[in-house]
């Protein structure tokens with residue numbers, strides 16, 4: 351009898367251990383029985399949104415990145431409220447696509463309500479955006495749950511700024527478990543999408559108080575951008591991050607850097623900065639000449655980024671509306 355009890359206890363402990371082990375991990379088939387059509391539904395909605403505006407692919411990719419860097423990939427960037435992440439400096443008047451996420455969530459809820467988290471929707475939408483722009487596909491790991499708080503100070507301190515030196519950007523990636531390879535491959539996300547003048551006009555007229563433009567910018571490109579973004583002009587006007595193939599997910603972002611045609615200081619700095627970052631320069635060169643290497647590394651880094659501190663098991667919740675906690 352005593353032996354019997356011992357066996358049951360051991361069995362229980364094994365089950366407990368296994369379930370904890372499973373819960374702490376994401377899996378590609380998480381919704382295979384609870385919402386088998388989730389991929390079809392999300393892809394259809396991302397396709398519609400990009401058909402309406404190609405740039406939306408970039409905007410959705412960036413939302414997943416800005417979500418994952420703050421309290422992990424937990425949908426926290428989607429929560430409304432002036433004290434939340436939406437109003438943090440890197441996101442205010444900058445992060446976009448929230449209406450599209452609402453549309454996707456409504457479509458997913460109609461398919462299988464109360465099942466798919468907003469954090470997972472962002473991860474799937476980011477993948478679909480890359481694929482529909484011409485990039486390589488990957489199997490998205492799923493099973494994230496939605497967070498209960500939106501962390502504005504975390505967004506202000508954790509998200510990289512285009513004005514940060516490359517070393518600071520590398521530190522911010524290291525803080526969430528990403529390394530220098532991830533910095534360079536994921537910066538390749540700038541092969542699609544746009545940036546507002548306010549984020550690069552510091553390079554155009556009086557760079558770092560030198561009285562002249564950034565010398566690591568191609569002169570034709572400089573002249574064009576000086577016209578687009580005059581001093582005291584509208585900082586919300588936008589330019590393509592990859593001026594060669596704006597809406598196509600390819601390795602031209604890296605070729606641009608070799609030609610002094612990076613838009614943000616943090617883009618060009620990966621190749622040109624002299625603060626001792628030989629590693630980023632070498633990677634930029636490799637990606638510029640080897641598209642497959644870039645695509646494969648980008649996929650690996652996206653999966654790594656998607657694994658940042660997910661809420662699993664019974665932590666967090668499955669939000670009904672991505673903008674508010676239940």
Ligand code: HEM
Pocket residue numbers: 405407408409410411412415443444445446510511512513519533536537539540542543544545546549591614616
């Ligand atoms: C390495 C550090 C990074 C910095 C400093 C940075 C900075 C920026 C800035 C300043 C913008 C323009 C925002 C605006 O106009 O308001 C932008 C846009 C964008 N970023 Fe990044 N970013 C970084 C990394 C990433 C990563 C890791 C991804 C995704 C893998 C990404 C994807 C994008 C995309 C797609 C856009 C265009 C968004 C749109 O058109 O709506 N960025 N980024």
Ligand SMILES: *[C@@H]1O[C@H](CO)[C@@H](O)[C@H](O)[C@H]1NC(C)=O
Pocket residue numbers: 463464670
């Ligand atoms: C799902 O929908 C059913 C019927 O419309 C409703 O009764 C139920 O409360 C919903 N569940 C969740 C978790 O939203």
Ligand SMILES: *[C@@H]1O[C@H](CO)[C@@H](O)[C@H](O)[C@H]1NC(C)=O
Pocket residue numbers: 421499501503504505507508
């Ligand atoms: C917000 O983010 C910071 C930096 O990562 C972290 O130290 C803090 O605990 C977070 N706050 C909340 C409420 O999650």
Ligand SMILES: *[C@@H]1O[C@H](CO)[C@@H](O)[C@H](O)[C@H]1NC(C)=O
Pocket residue numbers: 529530531532629654
């Ligand atoms: C970054 O991590 C990946 C594995 O996730 C590894 O293959 C790569 O070599 C690392 N890069 C650097 C610069 O440490």
Ligand SMILES: *[C@@H]1O[C@H](CO)[C@@H](O)[C@H](O)[C@H]1NC(C)=O
Pocket residue numbers: 556558559560561562
């Ligand atoms: C450039 O900026 C510095 C300080 O940031 C300022 O002292 C200088 O007057 C500026 N030069 C020009 C030409 O505007």
Ligand SMILES: *[C@@H]1O[C@H](CO)[C@@H](O)[C@H](O)[C@H]1NC(C)=O
Pocket residue numbers: 443548584585586
């Ligand atoms: C951009 O537009 C927003 C809202 O329309 C405005 O509040 C903000 O000041 C503008 N930003 C810049 C840099 O001009």
Ligand SMILES: *[C@@H]1O[C@H](CO)[C@@H](O)[C@H](O)[C@H]1NC(C)=O
Pocket residue numbers: 593594595605
């Ligand atoms: C893009 O770059 C290629 C060379 O790699 C060049 O032939 C082409 O004209 C460029 N396209 C644009 C729109 O700049």
